[in-house]
Amino acid sequence: MHATNTLAEADRQMTICNSCRYCEGLCAVFPAMEMRREFLDGDLNYLANLCHSCGACYHDCQFSPPHEFSVNVPKVLAQVRTDSYAAYAWPAGLAPMFEKNGLKISLVAALSVAIFIAGFVGAHDPAALFGQHAGNFYALMPHNTMAAIFGAAFLFAIVAMIMGIRNFWKDIGEPAETLTQGGSLWQAMKDASTLRYLDGGGVGCMNDSERPTDNRRRYHHFTFYGFMLCFASTSIATLYHYVLGRHAPYPWYDLPVVLGTIGGLGLVIGPIGLLMAKKDRDPALVDESRKGMDVAFLVMLLATGVTGLALLVLRDTSAMGLLLSLHLGVVFALFVTMPYGKFVHGIYRFLALVRYAKEKRMLEMGEA
């Protein structure tokens, strides 16, 4: 009846929850569950991606282990969620990337860095790599080459993720029109950008114990907005280059540098905070077999932030060549592994929130 044992277990637990409903005020998962009497695989994948893993329902549940009903919703939905990432992956042949993802990402990253270093050395000579270029990155790699390589990596990631979105949407059985509803999209944007459902129903997330804290939301904000600022910095720099003809290096007060610096700080503070929260997380909630994927993604973001900031500070020194190859290698690895790692959680969760916004509005209209 279910594709996997994990989905069957999620069905068992959701059936128990649906006959209790004490948690319905905590987040979006339980109201969405109440709209159903049966849980097909697509329903469970939808609920799993709606779950923000705040842990409140585990600590509030009178039936969590050691109770014989053994209800642990954050854990089982985390397992279903990770399985769903692999199931939606495109091309399907790359789905095994999600297995032992931490190790594979490290390998891809190491390889990327090595290729960039070797490339620079090969294209010039060791003197170019270790020389001083007064902050001129293009002394090592012409701008067009850099743009082409990263444009291709980025494009590949976008295409792969769009195909994943299609697979997800089809699996949960939601019509394409929902994605054109402004109201639902806007509501989901608000819910996602504020991490509305990572707050245990108002007090904060219950990460290491039943004593709530808002740390994970805070550090996720650092990470997410840090990432967006870095993205904005790169985009603006690209526009400067091609539209305005203004070439790097830019002075410290110019937009790409300011945004990149603030964003880079976010990408250092945020992932460190999240890694620490992960270390303190109640083991009962953790899906040990998939922990590597979360850690790998956080480490990659942290590496992006650290190498980026280091490059900014040391761009006028002879360390620039090595730092640039390191930074470009890390960013390249981040891009190409994006569709096969933790990055996709944001996409599927946002989409689940879009569907939830629609369902909730329809329910309210029906009751009115």
Place this chain on the structure above:
Amino acid sequence: MVDFSKRYDVLVIGGGNAALCAAISAAREGASVLVLEAAPKFYRGGNTRHTRNMRCAHDAATDTLSGPYSEEEFFDDLMRVTGGNTNEDLSRMMIHESKDMLDWIAQQGVRFQPSLGGTLSLGRTNSFFLGGGRAMLNALYLTAEDLGVAIAYEAEVTSMDVENGMFLGATVKRPDGETYVRAGSLVAASGGFEANKEWLEESWGPAAKNFLIRGTRFNRGTVLKMLGAAGVDQIGDPTQCHAVAIDARAPEFDGGIITRLDCVVFGVVVNKHCERFYDEGEDVWPKRYAIWGRLVAGQPDQIAYIIFDASSLELFMPSCFPPIKAESIRELAGKLELDADALDKTITDFNAAVKPGTFDHMQLDDCRTQGLAIEKTHWARKIEKAPFYAYPVRPGITFTYLGVRVNKQSRMMMADGKPSANMFAAGEIMAGNVLGKGYAAGIGMTIGSVFGRIAGREAASNARNQHTG
């Protein structure tokens, strides 16, 4: 680590809502407090684990309550459900104090939400805990810890020294051995004896063996028994308990809310001989659910079966155990290990007696039977549309009524009519003062919170006077 060698101002026995309200209120009065919870941490809180709301009077609608609920209306409801079997002074005081309770309990970290799905009828009168009873407990425990209350789990009181109505100390059994605790005053908030099957058998006979207990196995009434032996006046009918019909597949203990079934009114209920034994459609379910535990307890082997058909399947809350399903009544009888001829005859006779009417499950409709020994007076529809379904049910015991008598200070009264020097009680252990019989949703929590808060305050002041006196 809890320091057992210290003499505490206030000793609280129990770990549910009443116990924690008492501990918090005593600690806020400046008392040193020790809480002894017999259960391990996960099972802490007794029946509070399974609650979800409390009934408090309020003058106006709030964010989470849909309208006002006056003290007078609350009192009328209490008189109605108890048939006047209540201590009017105490219950009027409790209802008055309940008004302040919504704010006080929120100040202790407990959060409320609008009434849960499927409980619309309580949206005006009852305040629902966000996350349910265990979330409420977690909030109270965190507050108590922050106030410096010492809390010991797996700490069961096995004997108690009481002299002329004065508590001196108690022996406590813990995983690492026995210890003796002294305290200035005592708050007993350790619940009833519903998990003590031997005690239930004293009133119910061997039938009690087939009862399921909706709360934890730790509600054994040991403290209640000790207090009786120490000369505290008892109140409430020792033979009575609150019993509902729950899914027979539920575990023996701690199945909680999810084992309830709301579908009696939609079908017929038969015993193991396939005979109906009560009017399933006597009144709306919220007014009748609490009689079915007793009804099933009176049937052979304390088991019964709710039988209904496909037309009713989605009219009630989904159940945690799926209904037993079959394509015919005879096949259903086989799956239930009942006599197929007998069940077939009962259903056929029932169907033949159903009179035409307009079905409306939201109110008392005109669908009834005519000509049966036991009529079904509302919502009677033919059971004819396959597939057919059944839920086996057994009596599920929620709480017991026997308790200790208290006065307005929550102070225990001795059998000789004198107030105890330093013993107080709160919650289910003294609920019989307010609730002689019957029940209305959320009143147990009101009793626990109101009398817990008073008991803690009075126990603290009692201990303080001992210091100065």
